[in-house]
Every structure is written in C-alpha cells, then in structure tokens.
Amino acid sequence: xxxxxxxxxxxxxxxxxxxxxxRELVDQAMQRLSLFxxxxxxxxxxNLDGAEQIARSVSEPLPESGVLAEEVLDQxxxxxxxxxxxxxxxxxxxxxxxxxxxxxxxxDLISGITNRFVGIWxxxxxxxxxxxxxxxxxxxxxxxxxxxxxxxxxxxSLANWSAIVTARRCRLPDNFLNGVLYTSDQAxxxxxxxxxxxxxxxxxxxxxxVDARFRIRIDxxxxxxxxxxxxxxxxxxxxxxxxxxxTGAVDELAALAELAEQxxxxxxxDAAYGGFFLLTExxxxxxxxxxxxxxxxIDPHKGLFLPYGTGGLLVRDRxxxxxxxxxxxxxxxxxxxxxxxxxxxxxxxxxxxxFRGLRIWLPFKLHGASPFRSNLNEKLDLASWATSExxxxxxxxxxxxxxxxEPQLSMLAFRLVRPGLGEDELNxxxxxxxxxxxxxxxxxxxxxxxxxxxxxxxxxxxxxxxxPEVATCLHEIRQAISSLSG
Ligand SMILES: *Cc1c(COP(=O)(O)O)cnc(C)c1O
Numbered sequence: 001x002x003x004x005x006x007x008x009x010x011x012x013x014x015x016x017x018x019x020x021x022x023r024e025l026v027d028q029a030m031q032r033l034s035l036f037x038x039x040x041x042x043x044x045x046x047n048l049d050g051a052e053q054i055a056r057s058v059s060e061p062l063p064e065s066g067v068l069a070e071e072v073l074d075q076x077x078x079x080x081x082x083x084x085x086x087x088x089x090x091x092x093x094x095x096x097x098x099x100x101x102x103x104x105x106x107x108d109l110i111s112g113i114t115n116r117f118v119g120i121w122x123x124x125x126x127x128x129x130x131x132x133x134x135x136x137x138x139x140x141x142x143x144x145x146x147x148x149x150x151x152x153x154x155x156x157s158l159a160n161w162s163a164i165v166t167a168r169r170c171r172l173p174d175n176f177l178n179g180v181l182y183t184s185d186q187a188x189x190x191x192x193x194x195x196x197x198x199x200x201x202x203x204x205x206x207x208x209x210v211d212a213r214f215r216i217r218i219d220x221x222x223x224x225x226x227x228x229x230x231x232x233x234x235x236x237x238x239x240x241x242x243x244x245x246x247t248g249a250v251d252e253l254a255a256l257a258e259l260a261e262q263x264x265x266x267x268x269x270d271a272a273y274g275g276f277f278l279l280t281e282x283x284x285x286x287x288x289x290x291x292x293x294x295x296x297x298i299d300p301h302k303g304l305f306l307p308y309g310t311g312g313l314l315v316r317d318r319x320x321x322x323x324x325x326x327x328x329x330x331x332x333x334x335x336x337x338x339x340x341x342x343x344x345x346x347x348x349x350x351x352x353x354x355f356r357g358l359r360i361w362l363p364f365k366l367h368g369a370s371p372f373r374s375n376l377n378e379k380l381d382l383a384s385w386a387t388s389e390x391x392x393x394x395x396x397x398x399x400x401x402x403x404x405x406e407p408q409l410s411m412l413a414f415r416l417v418r419p420g421l422g423e424d425e426l427n428x429x430x431x432x433x434x435x436x437x438x439x440x441x442x443x444x445x446x447x448x449x450x451x452x453x454x455x456x457x458x459x460x461x462x463x464x465x466x467x468p469e470v471a472t473c474l475h476e477i478r479q480a481i482s483s484l485s486g
Pocket of ligand 1: 096154155156157158188190241243244245270271272273299311
C-alpha cells in the first residue's frame with residue numbers, strides 16, 4: 001500500500017507548536033524582555049527621532065510565509081518598540097502613567113494559552129469568579145454595599161461610555177434627546193465622547209465652571225440645572241471627577257451626591273486617575289462621598305500600575321447594569337440563578353471576553369494589597385515633596401515659578417511667569433521650558449491648558465517612580481529654567 005506522505009502537507013499548515021518549541025519561543029522573547037527591563041533606567045523616556053520613518057517600515061503586504069522568530073523579535077526589540085515614548089521608564093511622569101507590572105503580563109500569557117471564555121459564567125465558572133472577585137474587592141474599596149457589581153473594560157473611556165449608557169437606560173425614556181448631562185470644564189474628553197457615543201448631541205453636555213482648585217462649582221451647577229428644567233429639558237446625569245486629568249482635582253463628592261439626590265440625577269464619578277488612592281487613608285478622606293455615586297470608573301492600568309488594557313466600571317446596584325445590557329441569544333446557556341454568580345455578558349457590552357481578571361488577581365495574590373497601598377502612599381508623599389521643593393526653587397530664582405495646581409493626590413501643575421510677558425509669550429516660554437526639561441530623556445513631563453494658560457504637569461504614579469526619580473525631575477526643571485534665563 002502506498003504510504004501517503006502527509007508530512008509536507010502538515011508542515012505547510014502547522015500552527016501547532018510542540019511544548020518544546022513554545023518554550024523556546026517564550027525563552028527567546030524572555031531574553032529580550034530581561035534585557036529591556038535590566039536597561040530600563042538608562043533608556044530615554046522618549047525616543048521619537050526617526051520614529052515616523054520606522055513606523056512606515058512596518059507597512060507591508062500580508063506575508064505569505066514566515067520568518068525566524070529571532071528575526072521578528074530583533075525587529076520588535078531593536079527597532080520598533082524603542083522608537084516611542086517610554087511609559088515603563090521610572091522617569092516617566094507625563095500624562096497618567098502606571099508603569100506596567102510585568103506580573104500582569106505573565107497573567108496575560110496564562111490567560112492567552114489557557115484561553116478561557118469569561119462572558120458566560122457556565123462556560124468557566126471559577127474563572128468568571130476570579131473577575132467577579134476582583135470586582136468585589138473594588139466595590140468594597142469604594143465603600144459600595146452588597147448589591148453592587150461591575151466589570152472590567154479595556155480602559156477608562158469604555159467604562160465612562162458604559163456608565164452613561166447605563167444612566168441613560170435607567171433614567172430616561174427610549175426617546176432620550178431631552179436628557180442633559182453635567183460635568184466640569186476640566187472633564188476628561190472621554191466624558192463628552194462617551195455622551196456622544198451614547199447618542200446625545202454635544203450640546204446636551206453642560207460644561208460647568210470650576211473653582212480656584214479646579215473643582216466643579218456647585219452653585220453654578222445648581223443654577224444650570226434649574227435653567228435647564230425651566231427650559232423643559234431633563235437633567236439626568238452628573239459626571240464628577242475624582243482626580244481630573246489636567247491637575248488631579250477631586251470634586252466635592254459628598255456635596256455633589258447631595259445635589260444629585262435632590263435633583264434625581266445619576267451620579268457617575270470618573271475616578272480613572274484617582275480611584276485607587278482609596279486604598280490609602282488620605283485617599284479615602286479626599287474621595288469621601290464617592291460611595292454615594294451610582295457608578296464609578298476606575299482604571300487599573302493607572303493606579304494599580306497594570307500594563308495598558310484594563311479599566312473597570314463599578315455600579316452601586318448591579319441590577320441597573322443588567323437592565324441596561326441584558327439581551328440573550330437562544331444559543332447561550334441560561335444565566336446562573338445564584339446572586340453570587342454573574343454572566344458578564346448580561347451586565348456589559350461584550351459577549352466573548354478573555355480572562356481579564358487574572359491580570360489583577362495574580363499580582364494581588366502574589367503580593368497582597370500592602371505594597372500597592374505603600375506605593376500609592378509614597379506617590380502622595382512625593383507629590384507634596386516635589387511641590388515644596390519647587391517652592392524653595394522659586395525663592396532662589398528671579399523668575400517666578402507659579403504652582404498653578406497644588407497636589408490633591410499625586411499630580412501638580414506649574415508654570416514660569418515673568419513680569420512684562422503677555423499670555424501668548426508666557427505660553428511659548430513654558431512650551432520651551434517643557435521641551436528643555438524633557439530634552440535629556442531622563443524624565444518626561446507633559447503639558448495641558450488651563451483656561452488657555454499653558455501649564456506643565458507632573459503626575460507621579462508609576463510603581464517604578466521613587467524619590468531619586470523625582471529628585472532628577474526637580475534637577476531637570478532647575479536646569480531648564482536656568483538655561484532659559486541665561
Ligand atoms: C485616563 C483617564 C480617562 C480615560 O481612560 P483610558 O483608560 O485612557 O481610556 C478618563 N478619565 C480620566 C480622569 C482619566 O485620567
């Protein structure tokens with residue numbers, strides 16, 4: 001009997017790696033990762049020279065055949081990955097950094113290879129329960145009662161979107177275009193974007209002015225609500241901030257909860273930046289009242305230091321989430337009827353979902369909550385310390401260093417002011433200042449505009465950023481200022 005040679009055909013379609021081959025691939029990747037991590041302190045915080053050219057080099061037609069892992073890994077680690085900002089760097093204090101705990105990446109490897117399905121509880125009960133447990137930890141952290149629930153998202157923006165959709169579905173009729181949302185003029189842009197994606201025209205989002213500490217003005221808010229009611233509109237949702245992205249301002253949550261209750265508004269708190277400070281005593285004090293919100297956005301890829309890709313939405317009454325999202329197909333097994341268990345697809349927009357919870361569960365199981373808490377406490381201390389050092393610096397120099405926003409959590413904003421310069425010139429001057437601070441690549445800060453004033457932000461949040469890095473940052477600020485004065 002002629003023996004059919006299947007080998008050639010199999011070779012051509014073999015996507016299956018032997019465990020030995022897989023181990024070799026992981027080892028090869030790990031060798032590069034070790035080098036990446038070991039050289040992190042020396043890597044520049046930003047390396048965009050030539051990045052555009054390199055980016056173009058990625059575009060190619062779909063390859064018909066493969067190349068050696070060696071070659072692809074070299075391309076990634078030697079060329080593509082380095083040509084970027086470096087949020088893993090200890091000196092990175094731009095935007096809202098987290099650092100990216102490698103432990104969570106190990107969790108991703110496990111989730112990916114075991115490939116469990118977490119959208120339907122019956123498909124992988126204990127695995128779904130891991131995400132449910134992580135959500136329970138967070139609900140307890142924010143002070144929610146037993147009936148609360150939530151789910152993990154890919155980030156804060158999607159959590160804000162699901163929050164507004166939930167508020168809309170629970171508080172407004174199907175024809176909802178009379179509904180009005182309120183937030184401050186310091187709101188993260190994802191709030192307005194979420195409202196638009198939830199079906200509201202931009203003009204239904206009221207941008208309320210803020211006080212000297214960049215917190216929403218409650219009197220202005222109350223006036224606007226009254227005006228809108230008078231005009232026959234339907235105020236239904238207030239989005240407060242526990243740590244704005246511009247300056248880290250924390251709205252007066254308890255007073256806002258009072259007002260929201262009075263006016264039957266759904267209160268959502270965007271705590272994407274500030275939420276995990278609730279693990280600390282000072283954070284709990286500053287975010288007092290957050291437990292009265294109907295829903296809260298958190299962002300573990302910020303305050304829990306996770307790699308990008310994990311946000312979360314917590315809702316005080318999980319039935320509201322179900323009311324907003326539940327829709328079932330005949331091909332899906334029935335939902336668990338035990339209230340301890342949940343089908344995430346019933347309370348969130350997605351059906352197929354990976355083992356997201358493991359990226360949080362594994363680091364907490366390995367380390368406990370304590371080092372997370374200590375890190376967050378350290379960041380609060382570092383922001384206060386940096387502010388007092390900047391104040392001292394200001395006394396030594398002729399230029400005036402204005403602390404525009406004192407830290408309410410771990411973020412502050414400052415700018416250089418010089419007598420005789422108009423706003424535009426000051427903005428240009430501070431743009432130059434930022435460029436010089438970042439030019440050595442040892443630290444990275446970013447800027448924002450506060451009512452048209454250009455200011456420089458320092459956001460201390462990465463688990464890799466400690467006192468020496470903040471000292472380096474202060475040194476770079478001092479050097480940059482004196483180079484501009486000279
Ligand atoms: C980061 C941030 C967001 C958006 O979260 P992503 O995870 O980037 O989608 C929303 N609000 C605030 C206050 C933030 O800091």
